[in-house]
Amino acid sequence: MAKAKTIDDLFYDTLKDIYYAERKILKTLPKMARGAHSPDLKAAFEKHRLETEGQVGRLQDVFEVIGKRAVGKTCDAIEGIVAEGEEILEEYGGTPAVDAGLIAAAQAVEHYEITRYGTLKRWAQLLGHKEAVALLDATLKEESQTDKDLTVLADAGVNEMAKAM
Ligand code: FE
Numbered sequence: 001m002a003k004a005k006t007i008d009d010l011f012y013d014t015l016k017d018i019y020y021a022e023r024k025i026l027k028t029l030p031k032m033a034r035g036a037h038s039p040d041l042k043a044a045f046e047k048h049r050l051e052t053e054g055q056v057g058r059l060q061d062v063f064e065v066i067g068k069r070a071v072g073k074t075c076d077a078i079e080g081i082v083a084e085g086e087e088i089l090e091e092y093g094g095t096p097a098v099d100a101g102l103i104a105a106a107q108a109v110e111h112y113e114i115t116r117y118g119t120l121k122r123w124a125q126l127l128g129h130k131e132a133v134a135l136l137d138a139t140l141k142e143e144s145q146t147d148k149d150l151t152v153l154a155d156a157g158v159n160e161m162a163k164a165m
Pocket residue numbers: 022025052055113143
């Protein structure tokens with residue numbers, strides 16, 4: 001019989017998943033910034049790239065406080081979400097619709113991260129990893145804020161501009 005897996009294993013595996021995802025996102029954000037037309041959207045991607053560097057560091061701290069090695073595990077979800085974003089760049093790059101498409105792609109990324117960090121924070125609470133709870137919550141707040149900022153940019157005219165141009 002296979003060794004019974006525990007919620008500790010699940011917590012560690014899910015940390016590896018988001019660690020892989022964050023590093024993938026870190027490589028992708030500069031491409032999104034380059035492809036964006038609106039200077040505000042470019043700036044938002046650049047700001048979040050810097051935040052993402054910090055988030056990778058925070059995850060390394062989480063691995064450390066639980067006494068486990070920081071390793072990634074392929075996240076098929078982020079591979080797919082990022083591939084869709086790259087499709088937007090290929091198919092809509094340089095067109096009036098590119099910014100609306102990039103905002104939509106970026107919000108899919110943020111929502112994936114929000115679900116992962118929400119779950120990880122809850123499991124860290126359950127397992128009594130207090131320091132990890134605080135670290136995961138700090139990133140969860142940044143992801144939620146980024147999602148809100150993208151909605152504000154979309155409402156502030158990026159989508160309207162796409163229609164008008
Ligand atoms: Fe992130």
